[in-house]
Amino acid sequence: MFRHESFDRSLFNAAPARPLALDPGFRPLALGVRAYRRALAAHGSRERVVLGLEQNAGWAARLELDVFPGGADEDSLRYVSWMLNGLLWACGGSRAAVSGPRALCEAIAEEYGPRGPWAFEREIMGLAYSQPFSVEVMDEVPVPAPRPLALGGNLEGCRIGFDLGASDYKVAAVRDGEVVFSAELPWNPKAEADPAYHYARINEGFRLAASHLPRLDAIGGSSAGILVDNQVKVASLFRAVPPGPFEAQVRPLFLRLREEWGVPLEVINDGDVTALAGGLSLERNGILGIALGSSEAVGFLDRAGRITGWLNELAFGCVDANPRAGTDDWSGEPGVGAAYFSQQALDRLAGPAGFAFPPGMALPERLRDVQERLARGDSAAREFFLTIGAYLGYTLPWYAEFYDLEHAMILGRVTSGEGGELILARAREVLEAEFPDFAARVQVFLPDEKSRRVGQAVAAASLPALS
Incomplete structure (x- = not known):
């Protein structure tokens, strides 16, 4: 190369x-x-x-x-x-x-x-x-016209919000902006080749949330992957599904669910819902939301409080220039965000940190183990989260090359508990030392613990407008 x-x-x-x-x-x-x-x-x-x-x-x-x-x-x-x-x-x-x-x-x-x-x-x-x-x-590159999406901020009525991740599926029942029920349902989508499994599991969550509402007016959701016009274009969640069944049953999956439930249904990239959650709960705009979970999910709410319609798939974008850097588990390319800002960082840092995990232990369980070690005062676990924080401090100015941001909101499973505070503290330390101008104009923050865990499902419920 x-x-x-x-x-x-x-x-x-x-x-x-x-x-x-x-x-x-x-x-x-x-x-x-x-x-x-x-x-x-x-x-x-x-x-x-x-x-x-x-x-x-x-x-x-x-x-x-x-x-x-x-x-x-x-x-x-x-x-x-x-x-x-x-x-x-x-x-x-x-x-x-x-x-x-x-x-x-x-x-x-x-x-x-x-x-x-x-x-x-x-x-x-x-x-x-x-x-x-x-x-x-080209001799001249055209100037684009902004085309933001008009989604989110609709709080009236009885709604379901959901967020599909690689290791769990969050669902919430929301009534006039108030959460009346929320849950995290374990699932293993990446290993399932049958589209019927995905449809049935998502529907199961819908039924559970709907049982806590007197009626259902709308459904809003977020999902890892690339979605365009409520259709699944690319998603690691469904990587086990062969191309033929994917095209026939997974790509229109949410259109089929909308038809079955008979209410407005909108689903967008999980990162955009992260940013929307920050904008709704904190009344801030210009937010780059970064969820550190099974992968890295990113979304952006512009300074006018609008979702831009961009892909925001920074999990696959380079953050480390070193050609010998670690790779993620999908693209195979070195130095991409998913290998630095998700559970996948454990694959790269476990050896240097001296972590020994039982054979076959999945990444969510490995992360939980490291979080428990941190709670017990383990210095290697502390260094792991500080390293993630350093990655973040050095990467946010790179992301600002492409986003006009005022705030960076960090959430997701990797930020739960004391680890999130360590990530935030080290990121701020790096920014103040190496990028003082950036540190002075961009606020980096964590939402509260509950928002970190189910906030995306709640914000997703506000996506559809009622007819």
């Missing part, structure tokens, strides 16, 4: 000021970008590169960058390639456009082309937008 050549001499081989004891090879992209821009400023001459993304309904995002003249150096290719990667997983698109120095633009098109290294990105974007992903070199 061209972007990995000569990394030891690269500007992106930028180490934290205080190396991470459990991950000394961590090279935050935010530090690499800063090093590149400082070197560019010292050089004194530059050229402009513009990136753009088109979705099925039109152009959705545009990003302007400065690079070294000609852009033929390896670090300029790394820089633009990673910026396109970040924008792609934040926004999503069926086609990318790039303008600027010809040699650099053609190299980017080749990187993301059929013979380039970003095969997972091409595959997922093709599935999400039902057409092959491509990169086009």
Whole structure:
């Protein structure tokens, strides 16, 4: 891979000021970008590169960058390639456009082309937008028009809210904005190849919640994966389902449930519901919500309090520039968010931390074990959560390259208990030391414990408007 050549001499081989004891090879992209821009400023001459993304309904995002003249150096290719990667997983698109120095633009098109290294990105974007992903070199990249979704904030009536995760399924019954029942139901969707299992388990939760309401007016939900127009486009939850049954039964699953229940039903990305939960409960906007659970779920509520319609699949976006970084359990690519901001971090850090788990112990049980060790004062468990916090502190400024945020709300199973406070404290410490301007303008916070566990299901209930 061209972007990995000569990394030891690269500007992106930028180490934290205080190396991470459990991950000394961590090279935050935010530090690499800063090093590149400082070197560019010292050089004194530059050229402009513009990136753009088109979705099925039109152009959705545009990003302007400065690079070294000609852009033929390896670090300029790394820089633009990673910026396109970040924008792609934040926004999503069926086609990318790039303008600027010809040699650099053609190299980017080749990187993301059929013979380039970003095969997972091409595959997922093709599935999400039902057409092959491509990169086009243009003289001018179009300016997008904002197309935010008008969902959420509807509290009247009797509603069900649900949140589908990889290890549990949260459901809540909500009446005029008040929670009258909530539960976490264990399930194992990733191992089930029969679509009927998924349909039946989700319906079981609906029936349980509906039994606590005098009537049912609407259903709102969130799910891991990529959903467009209430259809499942890509989701690791259903990875065991063969392509044929997936297309016939999983893709329209929520449309079928809407028809069966006969009420308005809306389902969106779980990360967007995370951000919506923060906006509703705290009356704040400009929120980047990050749920650290089975994977990393991200959503964004813009400064006007609107869901943007972007993918927000940062679990697959790079956060670590080191080509030898750990991989996640799906994309197989190094340095992606899911391997740093979810239970999957245990796979990478268990060895350095000295954790020994019984063979076959699942990640949720491993996490619970580490949380119990922390409660007993175990120093290795403490270091694990502090490492997650350091990852977060170094990554939030990278995410701010793509989101105009004022607040970052952190929640999810990994943040439960004392571990969440350690994550937050270390993240703030890193930001204040390494990114003081960012720390001064962006508030990073945890919601209360109850909101961390079931807040997404409650916020999801507010998605549909009543006819």
